[in-house]
Amino acid sequence: MARVNLTTVSEFILMGFTDYPRLQMLFFLVFLSFYLVTLLGNVGMIILIQLDVQLHTPMYFFLSHLSLLDACYTSVITPQILATLTTGQTVISFGQCAAQFFFFTICAGTECFLLTVMAYDRYIAISNPLLYTVAMNPRICWRLVVGAYVCGVSGAILRTTCTFTLSFCDNNQINFFFCDLPPLLKLACSDTTSTEIIIIFFGNFVILANALVILISYLLIIRAILRVKSSGGRAKTFSTCVSHLTAVALFFGSLIFMYLQTGSSKSPEEYKAVSVFYTVIIPMSNPFIYSLRNKDVKAAFKKVTGRLQVSQKM
Template structure:
């Protein structure tokens, strides 16, 4: 039975919080606050970009989709964590686990590609500022975004199909907060070598390929900036790239630490901490990263709130 492809497990038990008995209420409040800030920040960013005409540029078009992905990303994981902490129910059905994994993988994969697209956008903006609006016209922007979503969905279909055609025969206890790939592979019975090779190769390819695109884009950005004669222009160019570089470093750094490490160097507790960081904390931080030091976003916020004050006084 262990060697066939018939799944005998009908549900899984999420064991990620078993080591935190007595802290459920505190953890619930922490995750709830993180989730509310994440939704407020990302949905607020999307609304702000839509309302303010001066933010209708390629850079903020891509940023609005990053905010959408972050809101969805967190919404796939955090509500289930909150439900577990609030009710103590740790059982998740096989179908729910597969759905969670699928949508989580869509968001993560698409965000990898979108960050690569945003790096390319910054390269075009710095190297060809006069032709920027022509080179990144709405048709090209939509094509790049749709391409990112198509790649993310295609990868999610492949990884989910490979993962959930494995056999789960006896042990159904997932030592994690949600249905992620590493703990699922540990539960599979039978020979999973070929499946793991496909999943790991594709996952590593997505991370490394997009990291390479980002690296090359920013090397070209630095080259273009160094050619600028004005120190003010150089400072402004670096400033527009700083937020994106910070978001890239956080996202790819945690993904690499989680998925590109060798199995011998991993510990379950480290994986849990890292998983909380890239599924809960980073989606919350991205709106702050792109707004706190961004004069355009601050000015747009003042204009939009100013309009509301005018309407209220009429």
């Protein structure tokens, strides 16, 4: 039966933290701390890569763009959370919601493709070390990065257009702390079947296709590592992939939980927890993942800080 007397929604109400009014100040301090560490870590990584010539390699070129994406996509979400927690203002306009969704989707989608590019880079570095600088020359690196951004923007345009051309009526309360796809689809008062098919198919295809390419890359990497005669050489070679594998596991694991389990019995609280993990925790963790086990980054950091100390004494 058709619904009548429906009012078109012009704004949404984010209900993500309304269940915990006494903990809002604690939440604010936690999110603010995470956000500052995220910005410091990722921007610091970008600056370090730019300053140290030893880090001017394809791997760190891709890593600098990963850091840029992490800084950007947490900045799309976290300031909104902080403003909500401090002012208690949970209202977000329709346009702001669409913009937040669009830019978040660009960053998350591009990061998905960029992690795949980084897996390919590791495969080339390990399987053809002598031809690595030729195969991954600056022109090829830029083409791969631009391709990742183009795919991310294209996916964001498709998902945002499909989502925000739906009709939203009466109920405008989003049981989430930002404008994400699953809670928005639940609020739509028009038929979402065709839209969900397009969005879910495209989203699942992107995640699974990139995961498959990464899996194939690492199977080929493992085959190349097994050809190394010494066990010490195999361990040293594989150690260059540990950071990337950790980042991939965290990022894709979160995406699969959030977007590839439609119709599951997961509670809204579980979705909120996982969403906080991949929008706040992962961007904060990536700089540490890539630096704690990386001798080149540690050496570059010591070199740069040494230069700063010398310049301050002069």
